[in-house]
Amino acid sequence: MNDAIGFFEPLILASASPRRAEILRAVGWPFETCVADVDESVKRDETPVQYVERLAREKAMFVAERRLCGLVLGADTVVVVEGEMLGKPRDEEDARRMLRKLSGRWHDVLTGIALVRAENKRSLVAHERTRVLFAEMSEEEIAWYVATGEPMDKAGAYAVQGRAALFISKLDGDYWNVVGLPLRSVYRLLREERI
Numbered sequence: 001m002n003d004a005i006g007f008f009e010p011l012i013l014a015s016a017s018p019r020r021a022e023i024l025r026a027v028g029w030p031f032e033t034c035v036a037d038v039d040e041s042v043k044r045d046e047t048p049v050q051y052v053e054r055l056a057r058e059k060a061m062f063v064a065e066r067r068l069c070g071l072v073l074g075a076d077t078v079v080v081v082e083g084e085m086l087g088k089p090r091d092e093e094d095a096r097r098m099l100r101k102l103s104g105r106w107h108d109v110l111t112g113i114a115l116v117r118a119e120n121k122r123s124l125v126a127h128e129r130t131r132v133l134f135a136e137m138s139e140e141e142i143a144w145y146v147a148t149g150e151p152m153d154k155a156g157a158y159a160v161q162g163r164a165a166l167f168i169s170k171l172d173g174d175y176w177n178v179v180g181l182p183l184r185s186v187y188r189l190l191r192e193e194r195i
């Protein structure tokens with residue numbers, strides 16, 4: 001059985017994130033990528049859930065508007081700790097600040113996902129939340145971790161799939177959501193809803 005073709009509808013992944021592509025590849029979901037260029041600034045009074053869902057939808061819509069056909073997937077991930085939303089760090093000092101904030105605390109990782117049908121622009125939007133507990137990090141560990149460069153293109157300044165695994169004490173929810181794509185939610189959305 002060639003499940004890569006018969007089981008999954010091919011996707012157009014509206015993302016430059018190598019992690020999202022790797023996650024789709026890992027389950028054999030056929031896709032091509034097309035990078036979306038959208039303004040990622042937060043609107044006034046926007047909640048983290050509203051933000052990730054809006055961004056996921058804008059990324060998918062950006063690509064869908066430039067295509068005649070196909071099913072486009074967009075996603076956006078943020079970390080929320082004590083009410084503060086953490087995106088990708090601006091610089092190394094910002095990364096150290098984020099890691100100090102996460103040290104020894106539980107936080108939420110939120111990913112918004114959006115599917116947009118290019119033919120008619122119909123869309124489905126959802127989000128997934130995973131709780132993560134960071135171990136206490138010493139200043140020395142934070143300095144070492146930031147010097148590896150790993151935090152710089154990651155929401156919350158860490159990569160659970162990389163060296164930050166050394167500092168993850170507990171994780172409650174979908175691991176793949178933390179890496180940037182809650183695959184189970186994408187699959188369920190497509191199976192349960194018509195688009």
Ligand SMILES: Cc1cn([C@H]2C[C@H](O)[C@@H](COP(=O)(O)OP(=O)(O)OP(=O)(O)O)O2)c(=O)[nH]c1=O
Nearest residue numbers: 015016017076077154155158159160178179180
């Ligand atoms: C928390 C966490 C985030 N991340 C990554 C996933 C996302 O790529 C990134 C969050 O930034 P996003 O803005 O969601 O995505 P992106 O800019 O990398 O890619 P695009 O907008 O083109 O889709 O952080 C990890 O890789 N590991 C982690 O543990």
